Amino acid sequence: MVEKKYKFISQPRHPSENRRFVAGRGNFVADIDRPNMLHVAPLSSHYPAAIINNIDISEAMMMDGVIDVITGAEIGAAIQPLMNGLDTPKVQRFPLAVNRVRYAGEWVCAVVAESRAIAEDALEKIIIDATPQPFVLDAEEALLPSSPPVHPEHGSNILLDRKFVWGTVGEDFVNAEHNLSFSVIWGRNSTVPIETFGVVAEWNGWDNILDVWASVQMPKYSDQIARCLNLPGNAVRVHYDVDVGGSYGVKRGIKHATLIGYIARKLGRPIRFIEDRLENMRAGDAHGPERKFNVEVAFESDGNVRSMRMRALDNAGAYAGRAPFQLGKPISAIVGPYQINSVSYHAISVTSNKTVQEAVRGFGQAPTNYAIETAMDRVASFLKMDRLALRQRNLIRSDQFPYLIPSGSTYDSGDYHAVIDKVLAAADYKTLLVKRDHLRDEGMMAGIGIAACLEPSGGNSSFEPLLNEANKTSTWMESCQINVDGLGHLTARIHTTSSGQGHETLVSTVLGEVLEIDPSNIRITRPNSLESLPGNSPVGSRMAIMLGGAAARSAEKLKAKLIKIAAHSLGIDAEKLTYAGGNVLAPDGRKHTWQDAVELAHRQFHNLPEGMDPGLAAFDIMQVPTGNALPVDGKVHMYPCYSFEFHLVLLAFDPVIGRPEIHSYTVGHDCGTVINPAIVSGMTYGGIAHGIGAALLEEFAYDPNGQLMTQSFLDYLMPSSHEVPPIQIVKHCTPSPHTVFGQKGSGESGYLGSPAAISSAINDAVSALDIRFEKLPIRMSAISDAIANKSA
Amino acid sequence: MIQVSIEVNGKTVTAEVEPRLTLLDFIRDVAGLKGTHAGCEHGVCGACTVLVEGNAIRSCLVLAVQADEQEVISIEGVGGDLGRSGELSIVQDAFCEAHGLQCGYCTPGMVLVAEALLADTPNPTEGDIREAISGNICRCTGYVQIVEAVMLAADRLANRNYKSKPGQPSDQTLG
Numbered sequence: 001m002v003e004k005k006y007k008f009i010s011q012p013r014h015p016s017e018n019r020r021f022v023a024g025r026g027n028f029v030a031d032i033d034r035p036n037m038l039h040v041a042p043l044s045s046h047y048p049a050a051i052i053n054n055i056d057i058s059e060a061m062m063m064d065g066v067i068d069v070i071t072g073a074e075i076g077a078a079i080q081p082l083m084n085g086l087d088t089p090k091v092q093r094f095p096l097a098v099n100r101v102r103y104a105g106e107w108v109c110a111v112v113a114e115s116r117a118i119a120e121d122a123l124e125k126i127i128i129d130a131t132p133q134p135f136v137l138d139a140e141e142a143l144l145p146s147s148p149p150v151h152p153e154h155g156s157n158i159l160l161d162r163k164f165v166w167g168t169v170g171e172d173f174v175n176a177e178h179n180l181s182f183s184v185i186w187g188r189n190s191t192v193p194i195e196t197f198g199v200v201a202e203w204n205g206w207d208n209i210l211d212v213w214a215s216v217q218m219p220k221y222s223d224q225i226a227r228c229l230n231l232p233g234n235a236v237r238v239h240y241d242v243d244v245g246g247s248y249g250v251k252r253g254i255k256h257a258t259l260i261g262y263i264a265r266k267l268g269r270p271i272r273f274i275e276d277r278l279e280n281m282r283a284g285d286a287h288g289p290e291r292k293f294n295v296e297v298a299f300e301s302d303g304n305v306r307s308m309r310m311r312a313l314d315n316a317g318a319y320a321g322r323a324p325f326q327l328g329k330p331i332s333a334i335v336g337p338y339q340i341n342s343v344s345y346h347a348i349s350v351t352s353n354k355t356v357q358e359a360v361r362g363f364g365q366a367p368t369n370y371a372i373e374t375a376m377d378r379v380a381s382f383l384k385m386d387r388l389a390l391r392q393r394n395l396i397r398s399d400q401f402p403y404l405i406p407s408g409s410t411y412d413s414g415d416y417h418a419v420i421d422k423v424l425a426a427a428d429y430k431t432l433l434v435k436r437d438h439l440r441d442e443g444m445m446a447g448i449g450i451a452a453c454l455e456p457s458g459g460n461s462s463f464e465p466l467l468n469e470a471n472k473t474s475t476w477m478e479s480c481q482i483n484v485d486g487l488g489h490l491t492a493r494i495h496t497t498s499s500g501q502g503h504e505t506l507v508s509t510v511l512g513e514v515l516e517i518d519p520s521n522i523r524i525t526r527p528n529s530l531e532s533l534p535g536n537s538p539v540g541s542r543m544a545i546m547l548g549g550a551a552a553r554s555a556e557k558l559k560a561k562l563i564k565i566a567a568h569s570l571g572i573d574a575e576k577l578t579y580a581g582g583n584v585l586a587p588d589g590r591k592h593t594w595q596d597a598v599e600l601a602h603r604q605f606h607n608l609p610e611g612m613d614p615g616l617a618a619f620d621i622m623q624v625p626t627g628n629a630l631p632v633d634g635k636v637h638m639y640p641c642y643s644f645e646f647h648l649v650l651l652a653f654d655p656v657i658g659r660p661e662i663h664s665y666t667v668g669h670d671c672g673t674v675i676n677p678a679i680v681s682g683m684t685y686g687g688i689a690h691g692i693g694a695a696l697l698e699e700f701a702y703d704p705n706g707q708l709m710t711q712s713f714l715d716y717l718m719p720s721s722h723e724v725p726p727i728q729i730v731k732h733c734t735p736s737p738h739t740v741f742g743q744k745g746s747g748e749s750g751y752l753g754s755p756a757a758i759s760s761a762i763n764d765a766v767s768a769l770d771i772r773f774e775k776l777p778i779r780m781s782a783i784s785d786a787i788a789n790k791s792a
Numbered sequence: 793m794i795q796v797s798i799e800v801n802g803k804t805v806t807a808e809v810e811p812r813l814t815l816l817d818f819i820r821d822v823a824g825l826k827g828t829h830a831g832c833e834h835g836v837c838g839a840c841t842v843l844v845e846g847n848a849i850r851s852c853l854v855l856a857v858q859a860d861e862q863e864v865i866s867i868e869g870v871g872g873d874l875g876r877s878g879e880l881s882i883v884q885d886a887f888c889e890a891h892g893l894q895c896g897y898c899t900p901g902m903v904l905v906a907e908a909l910l911a912d913t914p915n916p917t918e919g920d921i922r923e924a925i926s927g928n929i930c931r932c933t934g935y936v937q938i939v940e941a942v943m944l945a946a947d948r949l950a951n952r953n954y955k956s957k958p959g960q961p962s963d964q965t966l967g
Contacts (some may be wrong), residue, residue: 021896024827245897
């Protein structure tokens with residue numbers, strides 16, 4: 001395919017949002033001061049499991065400046081439980097523990113005071129009488145009938161247990177020449193944004209409305225708050241003009257918002273709660289997947305992989321939420337970029353006495369990619385084949401698209417072989433091999449890591465009905481509204497918060513492209529939820545496809561109106577007119593300008609075509625392309641677009657110290673037509689950095705007593721500028737046939753493949769010692785210990 | 793309560809504060825400047841970085857009383873005419889141009905660290921830049937475009953046709 005040439009799309013334009021941020025003029029939630037505002041500090045449980053007998057708040061209530069102390073018993077009786085995506089009605093979740101605590105750190109009660117400092121002081125005066133209960137931390141143990149159930153009313157720890165067989169798995173395993181099996185573990189980490197979650201709520205009893213400002217990235221946030229607080233949907237007004245200081249999936253904040261909304265309504269004063277770092281790490285309910293994979297693959301001597309059996313056991317933490325669906329998204333790319341004929345998948349999610357899991361960048365895809373790529377390395381190792389050649393043999397070819405995978409999704413487009421060839425050339429693969437061997441000669445442990453993977457993007461959440469038959473979701477729309485004012489200037493509304501994705505730039509670029517006007521002259525606004533059209537927030541790498549799509553379609557509607565006005569005015573059939581640079585041109589050379597249309601639409605109704613409404617405005621509510629069906633027989637098509645990435649890494653470490661240093665990192669990325677190159681590259685770099693953290697450093701580790709050990713930035717280590725190397729991005733463009741400009745998603749890029757690539761490199765480095773690392777993160781202590789044990 | 797007097801962006805702010813009040817909270821809540829951000833509040837992430845007497849420091853680890861009688865520059869003090877609307881310093885402009893940010897939360901700290909680096913080291917190597925920003929955690933960018941931004945700023949500062957006072961932020965908008 002030939003890439004279309006655009007005037008603004010794919011051109012280097014620096015994002016318009018940047019100016020306010022470099023000047024410190026962002027509008028973050030902690031910056032919002034409301035008159036007469038009160039502050040909240042929550043009290044955390046020390047026990048991982050306990051029955052609450054009594055909470056003595058008397059001393060705290062006597063302190064100057066303390067207004068109220070809210071307990072779980074109070075809020076549990078006053079509001080509805082938080083949304084649970086699964087069919088597990090007895091796994092109930094409230095913002096504060098009701099009668100029973102289920103993880104260490106869980107909020108038991110909340111002090112409301114004139115300042116945050118006073119609220120924190122008051123926490124020390126509250127006395128909790130609780131009886132410790134048995135608890136369970138490990139997912140395999142949680143599965144056992146003998147394990148203590150986190151929710152006794154539910155009867156077991158199993159939230160979800162679904163088996164799928166797609167295609168002739170049994171037959172393929174019997175017929176294949178070889179098979180092998182292995183287990184790998186994706187450790188519990190998260191995105192850990194530098195801004196913690198925060199929310200401000202204010203109840204106006206005269207208008208009966210709850211205003212909410214939150215650092216949020218959450219579909220249907222206002223609906224969920226309203227439902228929990230027993231309010232009409234139109235009594236909750238979420239302000240979308242709050243800048244979100246990073247999220248990458250986790251900033252869902254529904255328990256925080258219901259708690260603070262409840263208090264605001266009860267006390268009639270504005271309430272602010274900004275998590276401190278400890279609250280965020282321990283009880284922000286924002287940990288990511290913790291997943292064990294058992295994988296079996298069937299393959300031939302020539303390297304063709306025929307079939308795969310995968311069991312994925314995920315430790316969801318103490319409550320259900322939306323997190324177990326993270327076992328569902330990977331079904332949409334369960335064979336990765338490979339031609340694997342059949343797959344069986346056993347998805348299990350269990351509760352444990354750990355912090356609650358939330359959506360993390362890729363929604364479960366990065367762990368699954370790590371398992372698939374480990375399988376590829378293992379097969380190559382078994383057959384003594386080159387890892388790269390094995391992948392190239394199994395990759396779907398460019399002439400096979402659209403490509404239907406066994407689990408029911410159809411990949412839209414791609415040219416995986418071409419991307420890999422470009423990366424090998426850019427990274428100078430042969431020289432890289434020489435460098436690795438040279439490092440080895442010098443006594444270093446050096447390895448090359450390889451990972452290929454897909455980024456499913458822009459889907460309609462159809463993993464929900466697939467995993468929960470009571471759920472009939474197929475709609476997952478996004479919208480955009482545009483208006484040309486009486487002076488002829490264009491303003492567009494987007495109906496969501498952003499957390500660094502550059503949505504303002506996305507929309508202005510797309511509108512500028514379609515209407516052929518300068519994007520820098522387009523104003524973008526973010527109204528509140530009551531003034532917004534329906535949307536689903538920036539999740540699942542969807543906004544380039546969905547918000548970009550809705551913006552383009554709005555612009556096309558506006559353009560059609562401009563042409564109709566011109567046709568009427570010039571007395572020529574609309575089909576004979578052309579649109580150029582905002583003006584409409586007639587074949588005879590006459591020109592009907594943008595300003596002419598503005599004048600007619602705003603002031604001269606008598607000169608508009610009959611039946612046309614005045615004004616120049618348009619909106620579009622767009623459904624996911626290809627997202628039109630519920631699952632049938634355990635199969636469903638999930639995502640319109642599939643981006644491809646290929647990672648190639650050289651790293652090395654001293655065998656005694658074991659601290660990996662990345663010598664070379666090249667990634668090939670094909671996400672179709674790129675709307676803004678700087679934004680897409682930035683996300684890819686950031687995703688890789690995040691993946692390096694997941695692979696080498698970051699873990700929410702618990703001690704045997706159920707206490708979180710990594711609850712500050714001194715223990716939970718994130719990559720700094722020393723750990724993240726320079727990264728070379730190799731771009732390729734295979735447009736998607738399903739989107740307006742051929743764009744695909746890119747918000748989760750980098751992160752989806754880098755953990756697999758780093759793991760692959762480390763395992764290559766230690767392969768001569770017959771060591772295998774089967775759990776992420778592979779921390780330097782694990783490396784040096786493993787090597788020391790081998791030597792001893 | 794203790795009286796402190798801190799010069800913030802050239803303006804003296806005097807207040808009676810609790811001894812436990814951090815400089816971070818003083819800047820945000822007493823001086824009312826919200827561009828300095830709390831990230832970890834235990835001195836690791838660098839989001840709260842400000843310049844005290846020209847040095848980049850973490851305002852969450854300093855008490856307001858310790859900064860008494862000292863000169864503080866926050867992000868609002870960087871840029872043309874101490875925050876005159878819409879004017880950016882060369883460093884800020886380079887961050888925009890190189891897209892050295894995404895969500896913008898760590899950005900004020902990054903910009904101030906870069907200002908401090910370039911005031912001392914006008915021609916930094918990539919290693920100098922990585923070292924200078926290594927105490928500031930960014931979860932969005934992977935640092936690649938931040939390094940590019942600081943390189944770009946260094947180039948532009950070297951080629952501009954006037955010099956600012958040593959230790960002062962670059963205070964000229966690009967023409």
